[in-house]
Amino acid sequence: MKQNKTILLSILAVILLMQSLFITVPVSATAEDIPPANEAVSDPTPTPVPHNAYYDGKITSNQIKGWPEGPKVEAGSAVLMDANTGAILYSKNAHKKLYPASITKIMTTALAMQRCNPDDTVTFSDYAITHQDVDSSNIGCLVGEQMKVSDCYRAIMLASANEVATAIAEQSCGNLKNFVELMNQTARQIGCTRTHFNNANGLPDKHHYTTAHDMALIARYAWKNTQFRKVATTLEYTIEPTNLYTEPRVLYNHHKMMSNTGYYYEGCLGGKTGYTQAAGNTLVTYAKRGHMTLICVVLQDEGTYTYTDTAALFDYGFNNFKNIQVEKKGPKYLDINLDPLTQTVLDYRQSKSPMFAYHGYFITVPTEIDTDKIYAKTTIIPNPIGNKKLRTSYLYKHNNWFLGASDSYEQQENLLFLAALSS
Secondary structure, eight states, X not given: OHHHHHHHHHHHHHHHHHHHHHHHHHHHHHHHHSOOTTSOOSSOOOOOOOOOTTTTOOBGGGGSTTSOOOOOOSSSEEEEEETTTOOEEEEESTTOOBOOGGGGHHHHHHHHHHHSOTTSEEEOOXXXXXXXXXXXXXXXXXXXXXXXXXXXHHHHHTTOOHXXXXXXXXXXXSSHHHHHHHHHHHHHHTTOSSOBOOSSSOOOOTTOBBOHHHXXXXXXXXXXXXXXXXXXXXXXXXXXXXXXXXXXXXXXXXXXXXXXXXXXXXXXXXXXXXXXXXXEEEEEEEEEETTEEEEEEEEEEOTTHHHHHHHHHHHHHHHHEEEEEEETTEEEEOOOOOOTTTOSOOOOEEEEETTEEEESOEEEEETTOOGGGEEEEEEEEOOTTSOOEEEEEEEETTTTEEEEEEEEEOOSTTHHHHHHHHO
């Protein structure tokens, strides 16, 4: 009996020992292997680089056979466009409706420049001052304060001043409602199909949205204006004291790729930043290398990813694409005169036919492209106030991807015949 009791005690001891091993090992591992939140692991186990939910989104341009493969980016939506030809080099969720936030002000500034004299004076209304979020971007303007129109442009594009955007809208069209109607009308005219504006500054509104593709069209439209380019590329500007504000206001451009901030990008000309909680970070950027000027739009991005995403897309564009001139004998390398200030193509013309004057006759193609894969499609565009226009679009045979277009204007009655021959 005593022997049996001894054997039973031995078995119980073994069971308790095994339980202690299986129960205490995980607790010990948790305490030793997971450091406090503020303490770094000296030799961490390799893990994948964290990415957001949009990182693996479909990149439409990567589906084109023979097209250079573009990088993955954190942005929910992104487009890279050649500013001169309008060709889309990179496309990710390009037609997804999203909130633009303050990049709205590109359209606001471009339209105001068409309707206002830069030397005129804006008087700030009660509506312009009080109908803004208190903690949103502003430069502290006051009801009744007077400011030159040219100063307002800088306040909008550099400091993203919301009250100034509303005030310049009122200056342009008498009231905000009329200006918003003009914004939407202009968007439709330049080819935007999924954009609707409901204010001049981009503050959150469920009826205020755009897409990366449409925003690239708007950015390209604005860039054609010399005055806009001058403002958008300004790093620093001082607004002198006004009738109600006794101190000068020094404005700094919010775009971090323009200056030595850690995100500087060689060739960056300027652009516009945006952020709201609903939109996330948004960014429009212009950059040039040699004769090529590119526009990058990222929407629904996060923090400084807006800059690293934009830099990756610019590198992709400049390293993988070129402009070529198109003639009747076929494509050849582009040889053009450039604007000495911006190094961008502002006006390119050739008149080799006595019947037509050609405008913008060059396209954007992958560096290693086989020119046999490029084909032309010609259409006639009616013009109720002048000569008919013959538009030749150049397309990549795979997916009919747009590369650029040329416009020619009727000089003789045989336009229809020539169009039929070229199609």
